[in-house]
Amino acid sequence: MTRRVLQLGMIGGGSGAFIGAVHRLAIQLDGEARVVAGALSSTPERALESGRELGLAADRTYPDWRAMLTSERQRPDPIDAVVIVTPNHAHFEPALAALNAGFHVIIDKPMVVEPAHASALQEAATRAGRILAVTYNYTGYPLVRTARELIRTGELGPIRKVIAEYHQGWLATNLASEGQKQAAWRGDPVLAGAGALGDIGTHAENLIRYVSGLHIESLAADVHTLVHGRRVDDDALVRLRFAGGAVGHISVSQVCVGEENGLALRIYGENAGLTWRQEHPNELHLNTLSGDRRIITRGSTASQAQGLGATRLPPGHPEGFIEAFANVYRGVFAAMRGERGAEYPDVNAGAAGVRFVAAALSSRGAWVPLR
Ligand SMILES: NC(=O)c1ccc[n+]([C@@H]2O[C@H](COP(=O)([O-])OP(=O)(O)OC[C@H]3O[C@@H](n4cnc5c(N)ncnc54)[C@H](O)[C@@H]3O)[C@@H](O)[C@H]2O)c1
Structure with missing residues (x-):
């Protein structure tokens, strides 16, 4: 049976950004998931421009993350998870909103800035029954x-x-x-x-x-x-x-x-x-x-x-940063699919x-x- 390709919406990672591009490479390495939607930048203009550059569909290129969550919830084929690759202060709000809207969340480190916000996300993920994964990519090295x-x-x-x-x-x-x-x-x-x-x-x-x-x-x-x-x-x-x-x-x-x-x-x-x-x-x-x-x-x-x-x-052919990142994603995708024993940084x-x-x-x- 063919597996459904998981659909992701990215927040941050627009034109000129660093780690969002690494995430996209890692996500596509095993063909398990695709970034199909995005609110990629801090201003609506740059967000829309960045979506065009990446070739995202126009109706899934959003001016900001709130618009993405609202619109994706109403689609017959919504995203499965959001990937948050914004500067640290802009992790908490979209993560909490995405969990509350029923999406899984994948977020880069540090998860948030305030310990109280960390506790709030722990509670929200439990309440929503959704995965919150933190891309501690070094854990993916073989x-x-x-x-x-x-x-x-x-x-x-x-x-x-x-x-x-x-x-x-x-x-x-x-x-x-x-x-x-x-x-x-x-x-x-x-x-x-x-x-x-x-x-x-x-x-x-x-x-x-x-x-x-x-x-x-x-x-x-x-x-x-x-x-x-x-x-x-x-x-x-x-x-x-x-x-x-x-x-x-x-x-x-x-x-x-x-x-x-x-x-x-x-x-x-x-x-x-x-x-x-x-x-x-x-x-x-x-x-x-x-x-x-x-x-x-x-x-x-x-x-x-x-x-x-x-x-x-095989040994001797170097593997590195992207492959390790993809290994972390592999665990996250397995958990999103409900596979037993799936491990990921939670x-x-x-x-x-x-x-x-x-x-x-x-x-x-x-x-x-x-x-
Ligand atoms: N795992 C790792 O190895 C690793 C490496 C680098 C960065 N990071 C983490 O990734 C995050 C991003 O770091 P970076 O170096 O890629 O930063 P960056 O400045 O290169 O990129 C940040 C992106 O977020 C966008 N952005 C800012 N506010 C936004 C908002 N409200 N909505 C949508 N987009 C918004 C910016 O326009 C930009 O495109 C940070 O939390 C950082 O700690 C992790």
């Missing part, structure tokens, strides 16, 4: 899934120490003041909520949570703004204590000159330690107490069932990220509990 499986099957032994770092250099100058599109809203505390902590700290927090399965019990954060004139944080060191006794830290920075997307995860158990780096995603390093040093490659039999299941190409994962940022911003070096 070897990230391998790392998770190695930990679940006890290969590392009880976990003692977890380190995630995400270092970038693109905001080493006050790019926001030069009007660069992506930097402009990221440098505005009202539009972004937080700086590096929200932008990349949420990825680090989620990666730890996803791979190790550990729950952060409390944190103590030193949060800095190192570039003169910037109004949000651009550097932070967050010490972590996990339930069960493990310790660790997250280091995030956007002022590390020369760094690109230096996301790395290191996890040490009693018997072994592993390292995965986003810029070399097709290798996972596993070192054991007895001195064995292994490099597990993506697609190899050593990459375990979870890793193989997320792989499209509203609770999104809420955990929002609470992590709020706790780190409030810490000022002191230990604060994370609920």
Whole structure:
């Protein structure tokens, strides 16, 4: 039986936007879904122009997201879900309205800016019986899934120490003041909520949570703004204590000159330690107490069932960012179709990220509990 192609409506991701285009590539990779509608930009004119550029049908190219939700609800063939890829401050309202209108919601991180809004979305998704997925795309890398499986099957032994770092250099100058599109809203505390902590700290927090399965019990954060004139944080060191006794830290920075997307995860158990780096995603390093040093490659039999299941190409042919994004979407689409056992980063994962940022911003070096 042929599967119905799921229909999506995108909010944000118009002309000149960054991540919306990545979402569209990932969505189309497996032919499971299509973006058929959109309210793609912050002004009606640009929204309509962006829809034309993408080749959306004229009657499904909307001036704003409210018009899209109203009109799609009345169609005989409505969209199944909205994909929200707007700046952070413009996530909550459309997400809540879409859930209340009966649509599934797919949203990029940070899910929202305020912890109270995170709670509201948790309640709304439950009440509506709809999926809210947060595109924590790094969880889609095959070897990230391998790392998770190695930990679940006890290969590392009880976990003692977890380190995630995400270092970038693109905001080493006050790019926001030069009007660069992506930097402009990221440098505005009202539009972004937080700086590096929200932008990349949420990825680090989620990666730890996803791979190790550990729950952060409390944190103590030193949060800095190192570039003169910037109004949000651009550097932070967050010490972590996990339930069960493990310790660790997250280091995030956007002022590390020369760094690109230096996301790395290191996890040490009693018997072994592993390292995965986003810029070399097709290798996972596993070192054991007895001195064995292994490099597990993506697609190899050593990459375990979870890793193989997320792989499209034979080992040695590089896979990367888009494919990992598509793997996250694969789980989301399976959940939307009601498939049993479908896994995707859900509203609770999104809420955990929002609470992590709020706790780190409030810490000022002191230990604060994370609920
Ligand atoms: N998962 C990732 O790796 C990743 C990477 C980059 C960005 N993001 C997240 O994606 C979101 C967008 O980031 P970006 O870098 O693509 O930003 P961007 O500035 O490149 O694009 C934002 C788009 O949203 C549109 N927009 C703004 N307000 C709108 C509204 N009310 N209605 C409709 N459209 C509106 C803008 O016109 C623009 O087209 C952010 O939340 C960001 O944190 C995630």
